[in-house]
Structures are given as C-alpha cells and as structure tokens.
Amino acid sequence: MTISEENMDFIPALLAPYKMSNFSLSHRIVLAPMSRLRSYNFLAQPHAILYYSQRTTQGGFLIGEASGVSETAQGYLNTPGIWTQQQVEAWKPIVDAVHKKGGIFFCQLWHAGRASDNCFQPDGQPPISCTDKPIQAKTHIDGVTEASFPAPRRLTTHEITQVVNDFRKAARNAMQAGFDGVEIHGANGYLIDQFLKDQVNDRTDEYGGSLENRCRFPLQVVEAVADEIGADRVGIRLSPFADYNDCADSNPEALGLYMAQSLNKYGILYCHMIEPRMITQFESQKTKNSLLPMRKAFKGTFIVAGGYNREEGNEVVAKGGADLVAFGRLFLANPDLPRRFELNAVLNKYDRNTFYTQNPVVGYTDYPFLDPTP
C-alpha cells in the first residue's frame, strides 16, 4: 500500500497498519534479527524473555536472532540453535512471552558455512561451504573485530541435499517452539549467501557457475521449508550488494532480481533485503544502487533494512519502496521504538561495546523506556 504524501503529517507511514497475508500488523516497524551472543551453550536463555517482550507491541513484527539449523551451523559462541529438542524447549517461554503481548515472532534460520571455525564444529572438523577457499577478510562481519578463518571443506552434491533437509527440520522445530514462521538467513556472507555469490562459489556441478545454478541451493531451501510449514509462514533475508564475510558478487543487481523473481514461484510471505548503502554491517555510504527493481519484481511483502531512521523509514514506505522497515541498532537501544517514533521522541544511543558481550542485563535489557512503566 502506498500512503499519499498529504496523509503523512497525520499518520506517519511507519505507523500505518499492514496486512501481511494472514498476519495483521499494527505498524511497519520490524525488529531486525540481531545475534546478541547471550545464548550460552547454544541454548536460548530465560533472560531473552525480557529482551524480546520489551521490544514487543500488540501487532508488532519481530524477527529473532540467527539460530543454527544443525551442529555444523554455528559460527560464534553463545548463539542459539534450533536443531535439538532441548533448544526447542528453551525457545518456548520466549515465544510465549512475545505472544502474550500480541507480537508476531519469526525465527531466523541460519547456517554460518565457512564463516565459522573448527572449534564450533563436531569433532573439530573444518566448517563446510560451497567452496574450499577460506574467507580472506581480516575482520568479523562488524568490520572491527579481528578474525582469521580456517579453510572450509567443500560440500559434495549429496551432502547439499542433507543441508537442505537440516533447514526443513529446523523450520519444523521452530513451529514446534511456537514461532509464527521463519526467516531463512540468506544474507551477510553465511552459507546460503556463499552459494549465491560468484566471488565465492567456484563449483563446477549443478550448484555453481550460472546464476540459475548458484541460486539452486538457496531456492531448494526455500522450497523445502515452504513445503514443511507453508509458504505463508516463510520469509528470506538477502544482501545481494553486500560483501560481508568476503562474500561479493560481480553483478548484484542481476542476482537480486533473479532471486526476487524466482521466489515468486514459491509464493513465500516476504523478501527482506539489506540496502546496498551498507558497506559494512554498520556503515552507510551514498550509492546509486537501489532495491527498487527487486521490490517491483517480488509479489509478496517487501522488507528493507540497513541504516534507517524515522524519517527515511517513513519516506521509503510512503513512496512505495517497501511495505515494512526493519530496524536493528535503534531497536536494540530503544525497546519502545514504535512509541518513540509515534511521538517523534528523542532516542537512546546504542552502545556498540555491549552488542556482543555475554552479560544477561547490561546492554541487553537495561536500555530505558520513555515511560517508566512500559
């Protein structure tokens, strides 16, 4: 829906309701998926109940942090998993708390691929990928923390089918945990993105080479997950223009467009894309590149993310560039972000030093609300 410019003064576009297929959203301000590294032993923790419920509004849409789909999926310490029954049970009270406040909550399904280390892998094995070339980047995805990545092991054609099945099982688990749906993490240089991008994918079988071949595994994941839980509960996140984790493509526009068009075949709920201006996960730059061709090509709900503030969020929705806008750092630091946007109130500043620390309170659930009783 496009909101006319003259109405913008009365209802800011971000605050207009939106029907996302079966889900009735009361506004368009989405909690972006954010790993907070506080899920000790790969288990979602009770302190996440408060964190997510603080950020829940009646009819608000939240995307959970990246959750590993199998024992080879993890790439960092203390990220949650969704492949064991114990992990499913750990998520349940968190999902319940979000539902009690009327939120709609999706689980982000993640496989790190080569952006991992032997220490996170079963029996200290190398991480898996479409390639055996290691990440050359000397920093983690945040563009700051030092990193050195081991050489991955190239998956066989047969093993790729098994990884597709891991995503399918993880989607089933997420539904069992009570989530309303899942977002497939196809962005930011992790496994799915490694297959998509021609600067990483050097395969010579049906999963490498042409655009069609590089998109085969990602689309097989989409198909399997949609088949398992229903297409109207499935979204995907993509970052065709980004090169995080040393994962770039020579023609990102063609890649993004091909994916947007191909996704229509599966009738999934939404496509969530990172803006081309995000040169690292946290820095924005001016660019002529745009997500508009992909927005126009994709038939479902289109979500954008990356560097948005209130004004730009209102503008992109009002002009029809997106249906919803996901906010990362602003939502991290402002648990009542929709309320603050409604009032055009001052925002808390985020503290980058505590993004990825393990404290269950500090930098996690201690950002203040505007009103003392939320």
Ligand SMILES: Cc1cc2nc3c(=O)[nH]c(=O)nc-3n(C[C@H](O)[C@H](O)[C@H](O)COP(=O)(O)O)c2cc1C
């Ligand atoms: C602490 C932190 C953790 C993040 N973890 C994830 C993640 O698990 N999955 C993901 O797709 N993106 C992740 N991101 C990226 C955000 O979803 C978002 O795309 C990015 O922060 C840019 O949006 P912003 O400018 O609104 O913060 C993370 C960002 C931050 C700040």
